[in-house]
Structure formats: C-alpha cells, structure tokens
Amino acid sequence: MKKTKQVMPRVEQGPRPSLSFTERRHGKPPKHLADLSRSERRALVADLGYPQFRADQLSKHYFEHNCVDPEQMTDLPQAQRADLTRVMLPQLITKVRDQVADGGVTIKTLWKLFDGAVVESVLMKYPDRATLCISSQAGCGMACPFCATGQAGLTRNLSAGEIVEQLRQARQLAEEGIFGEPVRVTNVVFMGMGEPLANFPAVRDALHRMIEPAPEGFGMSARNITVSTVGMVPVIKKLADEGLPVTLAVSLHAPDDGLRDDLIPINSRYKVGELLDTARYYFVRTGRRVSIEYALIKDMNDHQWRAELLAAELNSRGRGWAHVNPIPLNPTPGSIWTASTTADTGVFVQTLTDAGISTTIRDTRGSDIDGACGQLAADVVDRDHVSRRAARAQAAVDARIEAHRGEPKDFDSTLAAIAAVTNGDIDE
Numbered sequence: 001m002k003k004t005k006q007v008m009p010r011v012e013q014g015p016r017p018s019l020s021f022t023e024r025r026h027g028k029p030p031k032h033l034a035d036l037s038r039s040e041r042r043a044l045v046a047d048l049g050y051p052q053f054r055a056d057q058l059s060k061h062y063f064e065h066n067c068v069d070p071e072q073m074t075d076l077p078q079a080q081r082a083d084l085t086r087v088m089l090p091q092l093i094t095k096v097r098d099q100v101a102d103g104g105v106t107i108k109t110l111w112k113l114f115d116g117a118v119v120e121s122v123l124m125k126y127p128d129r130a131t132l133c134i135s136s137q138a139g140c141g142m143a144c145p146f147c148a149t150g151q152a153g154l155t156r157n158l159s160a161g162e163i164v165e166q167l168r169q170a171r172q173l174a175e176e177g178i179f180g181e182p183v184r185v186t187n188v189v190f191m192g193m194g195e196p197l198a199n200f201p202a203v204r205d206a207l208h209r210m211i212e213p214a215p216e217g218f219g220m221s222a223r224n225i226t227v228s229t230v231g232m233v234p235v236i237k238k239l240a241d242e243g244l245p246v247t248l249a250v251s252l253h254a255p256d257d258g259l260r261d262d263l264i265p266i267n268s269r270y271k272v273g274e275l276l277d278t279a280r281y282y283f284v285r286t287g288r289r290v291s292i293e294y295a296l297i298k299d300m301n302d303h304q305w306r307a308e309l310l311a312a313e314l315n316s317r318g319r320g321w322a323h324v325n326p327i328p329l330n331p332t333p334g335s336i337w338t339a340s341t342t343a344d345t346g347v348f349v350q351t352l353t354d355a356g357i358s359t360t361i362r363d364t365r366g367s368d369i370d371g372a373c374g375q376l377a378a379d380v381v382d383r384d385h386v387s388r389r390a391a392r393a394q395a396a397v398d399a400r401i402e403a404h405r406g407e408p409k410d411f412d413s414t415l416a417a418i419a420a421v422t423n424g425d426i427d428e
C-alpha cells in the first residue's frame with residue numbers, strides 16, 4: 001500500500017488538517033479522446049481497424065462543435081459512428097444540478113463522475129466574455145483551514161478528459177443560449193475544487209487540449225487561461241518550462257511565514273520568499289504577469305503593515321511583474337473566517353497602490369451560492385464527514401489563529417512589540 005506523504009506545519013501544536021498527496025480512490029475513469037494527443041488518437045482508431053483520419057473527424061466534432069452525439073456526425077460512415085464514439089467518447093461527467101445566481105449570469109454546476117465522486121464548475125457571463133471556473137481534483141489535499149473542500153481532503157485527481165469535459169459542456173450550453181443568447185466561453189480559470197499543480201500531468205494535458213487548435217484541441221488563447229496554485233514551487237517551475245504561456249495566479253493570502261504557515265499549510269514546505277522567487281521566474285520565463293490572490297480576512301491578514309510588507313516583497317523582485325487581486329472573503333458556513341470591513345479593504349488596496357503595485361479587487365461572483373471553491377460539493381457529499389473533520393481541524397486552527405488576530409495593526413507597533421521581547425536588539 002502506498003504510504004501517505006504528510007507535511008506537518010512548523011507551528012504544530014495539536015490536531016490540524018495535514019497535507020495529503022495520496023488519492024483515497026484509485027479507480028481510473030475510462031480513456032477519452034481528450035486524454036490523448038492527436039497522434040495517440042490516430043493510433044487508437046487504427047487499432048480499431050478504421051482509417052486514422054477518422055480520429056481527426058471525431059476530434060473536430062468534439063473540439064470545434066462541442067458535439068458527442070453520433071447522430072450528428074454525418075461525415076462518419078453510419079456503421080462506424082457508434083463504435084468510434086463508444087471507444088473515444090465515453091460519458092465521463094453527468095450533471096447533478098445547476099444553481100443560478102447574480103440575476104442569471106452565474107451558473108454553478110455540480111457534476112458526478114463515473115465512480116460517484118463529485119466536482120463543480122462555475123460559468124460566469126460578462127458583457128464581453130464568459131469565463132468557466134473549473135475543478136482539477138475531487139476534493140483537495142492542501143488542507144487550507146478556511147476552505148470546505150480542503151477540510152474534506154483529497155478524493156482523487158481528475159483525468160484530463162474529466163477536466164476538459166467540464167469545458168466542452170459549458171461551451172455547448174453557452175453557445176446554445178443558456179444565458180438567453182449564444183455566448184462563447186473565452187476564459188478558463190482553474191480555481192474550482194483542487195490544487196491544479198498537485199495534479200500536474202492531467203492539468204498539463206488538459207491545457208494542451210484547451211490551447212492547441214482543432215483537431216488537436218479547442219484553440220483557446222493561452223493568455224485567457226489562468227492556473228491558480230497555493231504554492232507548489234517545483235511544479236510552478238515545470239509549468240513555466242512547459243511553453244504554455246497561461247496566466248499563473250498565486251494564492252498568497254499572507255506575506256509573512258508566521259501567518260501563512262497557518263493559513264496555507266503547504267507554506268510549511270515552501271516559504272513565501274521561495275514562492276515569490278519562483279513566481280517571478282514564471283514571469284521571466286513566460287512574459288506573463290503573475291496574479292497574486294489575497295483573500296482579505298477581517299483582523300487576520302488585512303493589517304496595513306501586511307500590505308506594506310507585501311508591496312516590499314514584490315518590489316524587491318522588480319517592478320511590474322505581479323498584479324495583486326484582493327478578494328473579499330466568501331466564508332465557509334459556520335466558520336470564523338469573515339470578510340474585512342470596507343474601510344480596512346480600502347486602506348489595504350491604497351497602501352499597495354501607493355507603493356506602485358497594480359491592484360484590482362476581484363469580482364466575487366456567485367457569493368450567494370457559496371461561490372468559493374468546493375463549497376457546493378462539500379455541501380452535498382458526506383456532510384457528516386466534512387463537519388466532523390472540519391470541527392476538529394477548525395478548533396485547532398482557531399486556537400492558534402487568535403494570536404494573529406491580536407497582532408498590532410500598524411508596522412511601528414509591531415516593531416515596538418518585537419523590541420519589547422528582544423530588549424530592543426533589532427535592526428530597523
């Protein structure tokens with residue numbers, strides 16, 4: 001049996017969520033056209049005894065027309081259609097339900113996978129585009145204490161086909177007029193359930209399918225695709241070297257290791273400095289400005305001195321390579337995590353802007369349907385398991401996090417507090 005790899009946080013003082021990279025379920029979904037490169041598809045079709053170009057015809061139906069219905073594939077011989085679609089286009093995800101919010105421009109969909117695992121995606125219409133927020137794992141092993149998905153742990157990685165199918169179905173719905181008129185899905189963000197870079201092989205293959213033109217893939221613009229990470233440093237490097245200039249979003253949420261160790265458990269392995277160095281490497285390698293995501297949590301990470309520290313950390317690595325997105329927090333039901341006040345948010349943003357950091361408060365679409373990653377699924381799957389584990393984890397984290405709440409609000413008081421315990425023996 002595979003041993004679960006665990007990383008215990010530096011500030012460990014009791015039970016708390018621990019990182020997990022091992023899947024609880026090992027069943028593999030059926031192979032699908034979207035799991036395969038063009039040459040692999042052609043080889044598979046040849047193995048079935050059909051001409052290789054049938055693979056390209058099938059791929060065009062899938063990627064150009066979002067079509068999986070053999071009846072509509074009239075350029076394929078009738079006798080081959082059923083066999084080709086059965087082998088190449090097995091049904092990977094089944095809709096459980098939609099939730100509509102924001103006056104009809106946000107649709108959150110819960111999907112059931114072949115083994116009963118559930119994931120979600122959120123389709124958002126804007127005046128000039130539609131964006132799909134997509135899941136890359138069922139559950140998540142990153143254990144972020146403010147996140148319902150993280151409290152339930154990792155069920156399993158999605159296959160590339162399961163990731164791509166969320167997009168194909170969203171494209172089909174949007175183009176067929178679910179928003180009242182045909183809309184193209186131009187943007188994808190990997191900000192649904194899961195840490196995408198903990199499932200790198202499938203996410204990398206899915207990115208190729210999204211970016212490469214038909215018959216290889218959908219032919220979307222790489223710059224319209226955002227991959228978010230809590231800080232899988234070595235995999236950020238791999239992604240940078242992959243030659244896919246997608247946008248990287250780093251969920252930072254704290255500029256200091258003391259707090260980030262508690263907010264983002266992977267920080268126990270990859271510290272803020274190393275993470276920002278790697279994010280900067282990503283910018284240099286791809287030319288894509290990195291997004292720094294910062295969920296503003298009341299009296300916890302929204303202090304002005306943290307905005308100053310964040311600006312200093314970013315500016316010390318050069319100008320213009322990163323853009324900060326403060327996010328008004330969408331709290332987990334029943335948790336202690338609450339959004340910053342408007343006044344504190346304003347000061348935080350102004351402090352960053354004054355330091356020359358480009359900053360935009362992020363849209364919080366779907367907040368009335370628990371729009372933060374994984375909350376809908378956590379609500380449906382195994383509620384008892386989630387709440388038992390959440391309660392234990394939350395109690396331990398809450399106890400430690402109180403210390404952060406008590407921290408002084410301004411940088412001078414922080415220096416004075418440090419000076420008090422070090423007898424003034426610090427460098428200013």
Ligand code: SF4
Pocket residue numbers: 140141142143144147148149150151192193194195230373374
């Ligand atoms: S916030 Fe994202 S990375 Fe953290 S536990 Fe939730 S899904 Fe995973």
